[in-house]
Amino acid sequence: MGKAFFTYEQQLYKLQSEKELTISDPSYALKTLEKLSYYSLIGGYKDLFKHPASKKYLRGVTFEELVAFYKFDEELRTLFLKYILHVERHIKSMLSYHFCEKYGENQSAYLDINNYNLKHKNKNDIYRLVRALNDTISLPTHYAYIKHHINTYSNVPLWVAMNALTFGQVSKMYQYSTSDIRTKISTNFNNISEKQLHQLIRIIASCRNVCAHGERLYSFHVKENIPNMP
Structure with a gap:
């Protein structure tokens, strides 16, 4: 059976009585749960503050400390996303230009599978x-700008379409572009090979999703191998 529903008042009681979390201002805590949700705040950041065996909060841990850590992670996501968007714009610009x-x-041109690195193992991914x-x-x-180009020119150049693509799609497009295009793009980044750039793009795309969807960044783990660079 899944988790039962609890009212905000029941959630606070559970935190205080069962989990031994210090709540000095129940009114503030109640309003905070209404804004952030129990799952996002408590479920997301409890592990750092709990005793592994008892599953209760360490002595003296306060509700305000959980909120402070939540806000720290929120600001961290905002900072990361700011610079990720700069990188995303650069990659999109270079990819559309060189393609x-x-x-x-x-x-x-970009709807023709023959203009990609069409190896047998890549074929299905390129079709997708x-x-x-x-x-x-x-x-x-x-997208108003795409509609405009369709209605006016019956053609949407890649540099127009690129803005509507997700970074995940851009990552795939870079991955399956021909080697000469990938190399030209990678030369815009000091001492990074086209293979290393592909790895970095995949990592950045994963991190971007975490930031954009409000997931926990402080505990984000990279599944890709981070390339060694000078």
């Missing part, structure tokens, strides 16, 4: 990528 430099501005790209530039769309 169009080689294949031209027609949308048929191209379908996602096609969906991005198809009507109906909530």
Whole structure:
């Protein structure tokens, strides 16, 4: 059976009586749970403050300390996301430039699977990528600039479509671009090979998702191998 529903008052009682969390201002705690939710605040940050065996809070730990740590992680996500967006913009700019430099501005270029590194093991992933790209530039769309290019020019150049792509899609597009395009892009970053840049893009894309969706950043673990760089 899953977790039972508790009212805010029951949640506070449980924290105080069963988990032995110090709550000096119940009114403040109640309003905070209403804004942040029990799961986001307590479920997200309890492990640092609890005794592993008893599952109760360490003596003297306060509700305010949990809130302070939540806000620290929130500010950390905001800071990371700010600079991740700078990197994302740079990657998108370089990828659209060098892809169009080689294949031209027609949308048929980036919708052609033959313009990617079409090895047998990549084929299904490239088909999925191209379908996602096609969906991005198809009507109906909530992107006004894409609708404008479809209606006015019957063509959405990659540098226009790029803004609507997720960083995950950009990561896949870089991964399956031909080696010469990846190399040209990587030369914009000092002492980073095209393979290392791909690893970094994947890591940054994962971190971006954590930041954008309000997940815990302080305990985020990178599954990718971080490349050794000078």
